[in-house]
Amino acid sequence: MTHARPTPPETDANHAIVIGAGLGGLASAMRLGAKGWRVTVIDRLDLPGGRGSSITQGGHRFDLGPTIVTVPQGLRELWATCGRDFDRDVNLKPMEPFYEIRFPDGETFTARQDDAAMRAEVARISPRDVAGYDKFLKDSEARYWFGFEDLGRRSMHRLVDLIKVLPTFVKMRADRSVYAHAAGRVKDERLRFALSFHPLFIGGDPFNVTSMYILVSHLEKAFGVHYAMGGVQAIAAAMARVVEAQGGEVLQGVEVDEILTEGGRASGVRLASGEVLRAAVVVSNADAGHTYTRLLRNMPRKRWTDAKVKRQRWSMGLYVWYFGTQGTKDMWRDVGHHSIVVGPRYRDHIKDIFIRGKLADDMSLYVHRPSVTDPSVAPEGGDTFYALSPVPHLGFGGVDWAEEEPRYREKMARMLDERLIPGFRDHITESLVFTPETFRDRYLSPNGSGFSIEPRILQSAYFRPHNVSEELPGLYLCGAGTHPGAGLPGVVGTAEVLGTLVQDAPLRRAEPLPDLPMAAE
Structure with a gap:
C-alpha cells in the first residue's frame, strides 16, 4: 500500500477510482481490475479495511470491526474472478462452537454447526420447542435462497425488479419482524433471543427489521462460522495486494473531498489537498449518506437530497x-x-x-x-x-x-x-x-451509526441506495449503506452486484498477474 502521491493513469478512459478501502471498496476494486480497469483506491486511514481495519497498541492487535466470516464461498468466488486462490492468501479457521450466549438467569445457549447438537441444545432448554426450531430452520433456508442467493446477487435499482418480487415477499411474510417470526416458532424467551438477535450485527432492530434476515441462521448452519488468522485486517491486506498485482494502487492517508462531474457524468475526484484525479468510473465506498450530502454537495440531486438522507432511519x-x-x-x-x-x-x-x-x-x-x-x-x-x-x-x-x-x-x-x-x-x-x-x-458515518442505514423493509433492496447512482452517470456505490446491505457477506456482495453493472475497461490488459505470498499459518 502506498502513502505517496498518486501516479497519473496512462489514460483516463481506462481509469477507475474507488473512494474508500473498506471491504466493499477493495472487493469492488478487485472486480474492476479483473475487468481490465486500472484502479486507484483512495482511503483516509493508515491501513486498508475501513471498519475492518485494526489498531496495534502495546503488542495487542485490536480488530476494530467485523470478527466473523460466515460465507467464505463469497470470498473464494471473488478471488477466483481475479484468477486467484483465496485459501492461498488467507487462512480461515472454523469456529467450534460458534459462540456462547449467557442469559441473566444463568442458562447458556451454545451455537454449533452440527444439527444433532443444536437440536439437543434446544431440547435441553425447552423440549416443547424442538419442532418449532426445526420449522424455523426451514423458514431460514427458504429466505436464504430468495433473499441472499437471488435478490442479494443482483441489482435492485429498477422499480420493475421490486414489483416482480413483491408476491414472494408477501408469501414469506416479509412484513413480520425477525423477532415476531422467531416468537411464532418457539415459546421460550431465551430461544427467541437466540434466534432473533442476529440483525444487531448488521445494525438492525430485531423487533422491526424484516423477517427476511432470519436467513442468517441458515448461513451459520450451512457454511459455519470462521475466523481469519490475522483478523479481518488480514483479508483486507490480501485484497489490497490483489489490487496492486492487477496494476492498481491503494493509497492510504489520502482523503477525497469531492466527486467531480463533467458533461453530466462523474469525471474524477478532488482530494482534500486540492489535487484532481480524472477517471471514467468512480465508485464510492464511503457511507452512502456521506457520498450524497458531502461528496456530491455541489450538484443538484433528485432522489438522495439532504432532506431525504436526514429522514432515513439509521442503525x-x-x-x-x-x-x-x-x-x-x-x-x-x-x-x-x-x-x-x-x-x-x-x-x-x-x-x-x-x-x-x-x-x-x-x-x-x-x-x-x-x-x-x-x-x-x-x-x-x-x-x-x-x-x-x-x-x-x-x-x-x-x-x-x-x-x-x-x-x-x-x-x-x-x-x-x-x-x-x-x-x-x-x-x-x-x-x-x-x-x-x-x-x-x-x-465519516452519519450520526455515528455503526452500520449505516438500518435494514428495515422500506430501506432495503430497491429502497436502499442503489449500486448504480441515479443521480450521476458513471458513479457507483458499494458498502454497508447500499444493496444488499451490511455485514461482511453483504458488503462483499455489493461489489458483486456492482461488477454486473460496470462494463469491461475500454483498453483491456492481457498480461499475466504475478503471484502473491502464501497466507500465514
Whole structure:
C-alpha cells in the first residue's frame, strides 16, 4: 500500500477510482481490475479495511470491526474472478462452537454447526420447542435462497425488479419482524433471543427489521462460522495486494473531498489537498449518506437530497471497549472466542436504543476474545478482547459522550467482572474506547451509526441506495449503506452486484498477474 502521491493513469478512459478501502471498496476494486480497469483506491486511514481495519497498541492487535466470516464461498468466488486462490492468501479457521450466549438467569445457549447438537441444545432448554426450531430452520433456508442467493446477487435499482418480487415477499411474510417470526416458532424467551438477535450485527432492530434476515441462521448452519488468522485486517491486506498485482494502487492517508462531474457524468475526484484525479468510473465506498450530502454537495440531486438522507432511519451506534490483559492466558477457560452476555431486558432495551434514543443503565454485550484462536493478537501470556454494546446513534442527541464514556465503561466493567471474566481489571495493560463520536469522526458515518442505514423493509433492496447512482452517470456505490446491505457477506456482495453493472475497461490488459505470498499459518 502506498502513502505517496498518486501516479497519473496512462489514460483516463481506462481509469477507475474507488473512494474508500473498506471491504466493499477493495472487493469492488478487485472486480474492476479483473475487468481490465486500472484502479486507484483512495482511503483516509493508515491501513486498508475501513471498519475492518485494526489498531496495534502495546503488542495487542485490536480488530476494530467485523470478527466473523460466515460465507467464505463469497470470498473464494471473488478471488477466483481475479484468477486467484483465496485459501492461498488467507487462512480461515472454523469456529467450534460458534459462540456462547449467557442469559441473566444463568442458562447458556451454545451455537454449533452440527444439527444433532443444536437440536439437543434446544431440547435441553425447552423440549416443547424442538419442532418449532426445526420449522424455523426451514423458514431460514427458504429466505436464504430468495433473499441472499437471488435478490442479494443482483441489482435492485429498477422499480420493475421490486414489483416482480413483491408476491414472494408477501408469501414469506416479509412484513413480520425477525423477532415476531422467531416468537411464532418457539415459546421460550431465551430461544427467541437466540434466534432473533442476529440483525444487531448488521445494525438492525430485531423487533422491526424484516423477517427476511432470519436467513442468517441458515448461513451459520450451512457454511459455519470462521475466523481469519490475522483478523479481518488480514483479508483486507490480501485484497489490497490483489489490487496492486492487477496494476492498481491503494493509497492510504489520502482523503477525497469531492466527486467531480463533467458533461453530466462523474469525471474524477478532488482530494482534500486540492489535487484532481480524472477517471471514467468512480465508485464510492464511503457511507452512502456521506457520498450524497458531502461528496456530491455541489450538484443538484433528485432522489438522495439532504432532506431525504436526514429522514432515513439509521442503525444504532456502538460503544466498543478494546483492552489487553497480561498473565491471563490460562484464566477464564470457559470463555471462548465469541460470547454474548445478555442483559435483563430485551424488547424494552432495544426500544431504548432504536426508538427512544436513550442510553440505558443496563446493557447486553458481544465479547470477542481472539487470543484463544490467534496467538498473534497478544503478547506471550496475554489476551486481547473487545466488548461491544449497542447504544443510540448521535442523531437522537442527549448523550454527552465526553461525560458519559467513563461511567458507561465502569458499568460495562462491572458486568464483565460479574458475568464473564472476573478480576480482569487487575490484569489490563492496554485500553482503547470507540464511541459513536469515533465512528462519526474516523469513518465519516452519519450520526455515528455503526452500520449505516438500518435494514428495515422500506430501506432495503430497491429502497436502499442503489449500486448504480441515479443521480450521476458513471458513479457507483458499494458498502454497508447500499444493496444488499451490511455485514461482511453483504458488503462483499455489493461489489458483486456492482461488477454486473460496470462494463469491461475500454483498453483491456492481457498480461499475466504475478503471484502473491502464501497466507500465514
